[in-house]
Amino acid sequence: MLAALSPLFSACLVVLSCLALGTALLRRLGITLTRAENRVFAFLTGAACVSLLILGLATLQLIYKPVFYTLTATLLWIAWGRKRETEYETPRPVPRLPIKLSLCVVLPFLVLYFFNAWAPEYSPDGSTYHLGYVLLFARHHGLIPIRTLYGALPEGLEMLFLFAFTLGRHSAAALVHFSFLLALPFLMFSYARRFGFPRAGVLAAVMVFLSPLFGQDGVSAYNDVALAAVTFGVFYLMELWLETNQDRLLIPAGILAGFAFGIKYTGFIAALYAVAPLAIRMWRRRRVLWQPIVMFSAACLVFVIPWLVKNAVYMHNPVAPFLNSVFPNPWVSPRFEQLYRQNMATYAGTNNLVVLFLSFTVTGAKVIGFFGPLFVLAPLGLLSLRTRQGRHLLLAAVVFGLPILSNQGSRFLMASLPPLALALALAVANTQFVVPTLIVLQALTCWPDVTAMYADQYTWRLTSKIPFAAAWHRRRTDGYLHDRIGPTYDIGKIIDAQTPPGSKIYCRACPPEAYTAREALPTYETLLGNLMEDMVFTPNEPNRKPTKVITLGFPRITAYRLRISNPHPRADEVWQINELRILNAGIEIPRAPDWRIDAAPDPWEAPLAFDNNLASRWSTEQFGAAGAYIEIVFRQPTTLDEVTLQSSSDQTAQLTIQAGAQPDKMVQLNPSIRSSVVPVPVGLRRAATLMLKTYGYNYLIAADGDYFTNDYAANAAYWGIRPVASTGGLTLYRLE
Amino acid sequence: MKKSLKWVLSSGLVLAAVVFAMRQQNALDLANKSSSFTDLAAAHRIPSQDINPPGKDPEPPPSFLEMGDPRVTALIVRDIGRTPEGMGWRWTFSKPAMKFPVAGIKDQRFAMDFSIVETVFRTTGPVTLSASINGHALGTFRCAHPGDFHFEAAVPDEWLKGSDFALVEASLDKLWTSPSDGAQLGYILFRAGLRSSSK
Numbered sequence: 031m032l033a034a035l036s037p038l039f040s041a042c043l044v045v046l047s048c049l050a051l052g053t054a055l056l057r058r059l060g061i062t063l064t065r066a067e068n069r070v071f072a073f074l075t076g077a078a079c080v081s082l083l084i085l086g087l088a089t090l091q092l093i094y095k096p097v098f099y100t101l102t103a104t105l106l107w108i109a110w111g112r113k114r115e116t117e118y119e120t121p122r123p124v125p126r127l128p129i130k131l132s133l134c135v136v137l138p139f140l141v142l143y144f145f146n147a148w149a150p151e152y153s154p155d156g157s158t159y160h161l162g163y164v165l166l167f168a169r170h171h172g173l174i175p176i177r178t179l180y181g182a183l184p185e186g187l188e189m190l191f192l193f194a195f196t197l198g199r200h201s202a203a204a205l206v207h208f209s210f211l212l213a214l215p216f217l218m219f220s221y222a223r224r225f226g227f228p229r230a231g232v233l234a235a236v237m238v239f240l241s242p243l244f245g246q247d248g249v250s251a252y253n254d255v256a257l258a259a260v261t262f263g264v265f266y267l268m269e270l271w272l273e274t275n276q277d278r279l280l281i282p283a284g285i286l287a288g289f290a291f292g293i294k295y296t297g298f299i300a301a302l303y304a305v306a307p308l309a310i311r312m313w314r315r316r317r318v319l320w321q322p323i324v325m326f327s328a329a330c331l332v333f334v335i336p337w338l339v340k341n342a343v344y345m346h347n348p349v350a351p352f353l354n355s356v357f358p359n360p361w362v363s364p365r366f367e368q369l370y371r372q373n374m375a376t377y378a379g380t381n382n383l384v385v386l387f388l389s390f391t392v393t394g395a396k397v398i399g400f401f402g403p404l405f406v407l408a409p410l411g412l413l414s415l416r417t418r419q420g421r422h423l424l425l426a427a428v429v430f431g432l433p434i435l436s437n438q439g440s441r442f443l444m445a446s447l448p449p450l451a452l453a454l455a456l457a458v459a460n461t462q463f464v465v466p467t468l469i470v471l472q473a474l475t476c477w478p479d480v481t482a483m484y485a486d487q488y489t490w491r492l493t494s495k496i497p498f499a500a501a502w503h504r505r506r507t508d509g510y511l512h513d514r515i516g517p518t519y520d521i522g523k524i525i526d527a528q529t530p531p532g533s534k535i536y537c538r539a540c541p542p543e544a545y546t547a548r549e550a551l552p553t554y555e556t557l558l559g560n561l562m563e564d565m566v567f568t569p570n571e572p573n574r575k576p577t578k579v580i581t582l583g584f585p586r587i588t589a590y591r592l593r594i595s596n597p598h599p600r601a602d603e604v605w606q607i608n609e610l611r612i613l614n615a616g617i618e619i620p621r622a623p624d625w626r627i628d629a630a631p632d633p634w635e636a637p638l639a640f641d642n643n644l645a646s647r648w649s650t651e652q653f654g655a656a657g658a659y660i661e662i663v664f665r666q667p668t669t670l671d672e673v674t675l676q677s678s679s680d681q682t683a684q685l686t687i688q689a690g691a692q693p694d695k696m697v698q699l700n701p702s703i704r705s706s707v708v709p710v711p712v713g714l715r716r717a718a719t720l721m722l723k724t725y726g727y728n729y730l731i732a733a734d735g736d737y738f739t740n741d742y743a744a745n746a747a748y749w750g751i752r753p754v755a756s757t758g759g760l761t762l763y764r765l766e
Numbered sequence: 767m768k769k770s771l772k773w774v775l776s777s778g779l780v781l782a783a784v785v786f787a788m789r790q791q792n793a794l795d796l797a798n799k800s801s802s803f804t805d806l807a808a809a810h811r812i813p814s815q816d817i818n819p820p821g822k823d824p825e826p827p828p829s830f831l832e833m834g835d836p837r838v839t840a841l842i843v844r845d846i847g848r849t850p851e852g853m854g855w856r857w858t859f860s861k862p863a864m865k866f867p868v869a870g871i872k873d874q875r876f877a878m879d880f881s882i883v884e885t886v887f888r889t890t891g892p893v894t895l896s897a898s899i900n901g902h903a904l905g906t907f908r909c910a911h912p913g914d915f916h917f918e919a920a921v922p923d924e925w926l927k928g929s930d931f932a933l934v935e936a937s938l939d940k941l942w943t944s945p946s947d948g949a950q951l952g953y954i955l956f957r958a959g960l961r962s963s964s965k
Contacts, residue, residue: 085784086780086784089784089787089788089791090783090787091787091791172791173788173791174791174795175791175792175795177804332777335781336781336784339781339784339785339788340788343785343788343789343792344788344792360803360804360806361804557803558803561803570840621812621815622812623811623812625811625812626810626811627809627810627811627812628810633806633809633810634803634804634806634809635803635809636809636810637808637809637811637812637813640812640813641813641814641815641816642815642816642817642818643816643818643820644818711818711819712819712821712822712823713818713819713820713821713822713823714823715821715823716819716820716821716822717816717818717819717820717821720816720820734849735848738840740836740837740839740840741840743836744824744836744837745824748821748822748823748824750821
């Protein structure tokens with residue numbers, strides 16, 4: 031019983047801390063709002079500040095339960111410990127009937143959402159990296175470098191998860207995200223109420239709250255609903271600023287814009303949007319308003335800079351995992367970045383706007399989630415262009431929807447939904463019976479049993495089964511997670527039981543990181559993983575096998591330095607070398623420990639061309655890297671007349687070679703270049719296993735049906751691996 | 767002005783403390799991960815040399831295979847069950863194709879043992895199997911009743927020249943379609959491959 035209540039208690043502490051700090055901040059700033067506005071902005075700005083505080087605590091390795099209890103107590107005392115009066119504005123009256131109706135239709139969804147948030151967390155990203163990294167931080171009592179694709183993303187909301195997780199584990203984090211799902215409709219309604227269209231506000235708030243994607247995402251340890259709430263908060267505050275001329279509003283607006291960036295990179299749109307009201311005001315006044323700009327920017331930067339600094343220190347790239355060709359680093363390559371961006375931008379497999387529109391609103395096919403059929407009416411929102419608020423809302427919807435250009439997943443449109451729903455509601459709310467009709471329609475069409483009738487069967491959505499037993503711990507968590515996550519959850523448990531602490535596991539179908547104590551990251555998340563996958567695939571994939579030898583012959587020279595370059599690669603070419611050998615009179619010159627090797631781009635992988643292992647290869651890790659080179663400095667004059675490069679059959683022979691008779695002077699040689707095909711080298715399987723071991727891996731997980739899995743089973747002895755355990759089509763091998 | 771200066775100074779101090787803590791943590795982490803691609807100084811040195819070759823390779827799969835052999839899966843091109851069933855057979859679907867290692871090109875024959883399941887036959891009636899090797903039609907075989915069949919035909923030498931593998935396609939003219947999920951099933955394959963006619 032207590033264990034079941036622990037996540038609720040922990041999430042409540044986080045929410046209370048946020049409310050307390052936000053209340054104190056708003057009071058200190060002297061901002062006067064209605065009571066409802068005050069509460070919701072206190073929560074959002076407080077969440078931003080608490081997140082930053084926890085980042086600081088995590089950096090100082092102070093993530094302990096007593097620290098969080100003390101923090102909460104202190105914040106509560108600061109906010110409400112001393113008698114202080116907060117002045118509130120009188121709000122406008124609200125329409126009773128739509129509110130009563132919406133409460134009735136919202137109630138079943140509220141119960142469904144609440145118990146799903148409270149039940150053990152199993153969402154795809156929540157159970158993997160969102161909470162996987164939080165688990166690592168909690169285990170290390172603070173921030174540690176996580177140099178992976180997702181570890182480089184800002185973790186503003188994960189800091190709140192860390193607070194909740196430390197006290198109440200996984201579900202507590204999901205409940206924290208759920209609190210943003212609760213805050214968002216209040217925020218939307220408060221906005222509409224203040225600006226004089228409360229009926230539309232009720233409709234829009236209900237549309238968003240009942241939207242299947244908001245429901246599913248909001249009850250998971252994700253961050254999209256929080257981002258939607260925070261970006262809408264920025265919009266709201268900027269509108270308030272335009273209306274009231276209180277420059278102090280720009281401080282919470284800046285805080286929220288910075289927090290939006292801290293939640294997710296795409297949150298930069300919040301700051302981008304804020305430029306519009308600032309520009310409108312400056313245009314009207316015909317002068318630059320330095321003070322508002324500085325207030326907004328300073329507040330925003332306080333919440334942005336820590337994440338840039340973290341990445342600059344840990345990843346050598348402030349905006350990792352992007353711009354890796356500008357900030358080269360050994361953790362995310364420009365090649366991977368390019369492929370990843372292409373994949374994300376073409377996620378749905380179509381650019382047909384009608385198909386995409388229907389996917390986002392009705393089916394959710396290939397875009398992972400949908401907003402509900404009522405959003406098919408979204409174009410009606412254009413009618414709201416007649417009003418000032420309508421124009422602003424539509425501009426916000428467009429700006430907040432820009433991330434969809436980089437990723438076609440529906441989640442990347444979520445921030446634009448609140449303003450879009452309000453614009454739509456604003457356009458239709460004054461027509462008789464429309465508001466109650468649409469509220470009821472949205473409720474009917476969004477209930478999970480109904481969505482099952484029309485939505486794509488694989489799209490991301492809740493089912494109508496309310497997990498009471500799992501939430502109350504009346505059902506074993508293991509069984510619940512096994513049913514939801516599948517065999518990867520089970521293999522995680524096996525790994526924890528059967529491998530020693532510190533084991534590192536190579537896997538493509540990996541256990542959820544939030545539920546295993548071992549390092550088992552999917553190969554695509556790290557450059558090291560990508561390299562290992564390349565090596566493991568090499569023995570079985572003909573195009574990767576090093577069957578081509580390019581020989582560059584030249585008159586005998588004595589050199590200190592040798593550089594082989596690929597001056598004009600094709601745009602889609604990635605230059606790779608499995609082994610580079612230097613010869614004199616047909617005999618290889620043994621590699622000496624005092625040779626210095628270098629390569630560009632990607633100097634970090636250069637040793638792979640000199641390790642005498644034909645499963646490993648150096649790569650530019652960049653498409654079309656003009657002028658790429660690999661270089662050897664001999665330290666003492668060395669006589670040579672030939673260089674051989676062994677690589678896969680697709681590698682170019684259009685290479686140039688330079689040599690330096692003196693350490694600092696290079697001359698172009700004019701080599702004779704010939705290519706030959708050689709038999710597939712023997713022992714590539716074992717060579718790949720050796721490389722896995724060299725880079726710290728002790729185990730391997732193979733999934734039935736995945737690439738070359740049968741080969742592991744049939745030729746385990748040749749790989750040097752031994753099956754240790756198996757479950758649900760996943761086999762754990764130990765590297766011998 | 768004084769207040770702003772205080773703010774800037776204290777923010778700078780906090781930031782400096784955070785950066786310092788992060789750098790310390792970073793250095794500690796990098797020191798613990800010397801085997802990863804993180805140390806540029808190490809990347810400039812010649813690495814330790816692996817033994818080459820480090821191990822043996824398995825024998826290549828034979829030209830004639832039992833379908834229960836796990837090596838078959840790697841040779842399937844399309845429309846043959848990825849996992850063996852029962853005592854070692856596999857379902858085929860609409861256009862089954864598989865590649866077989868070519869051990870020699872002289873006097874080769876292609877042979878396959880397969881079965882038409884009675885349930886399938888009841889729907890399809892008599893069916894005809896058409897086989898081809900590397901795009902050349904090898905022959906047809908009529909199955910007038912359900913049960914086990916053996917198909918065998920000689921393969922001209924020139925069809926196998928210049929390739930390590932022979933692509934064999936062998937499909938039925940009529941398939942059974944599952945009324946529940948629309949899945950199409952062909953025949954059951956027990957064994958298939960190339961054999962020397964001298965054996």
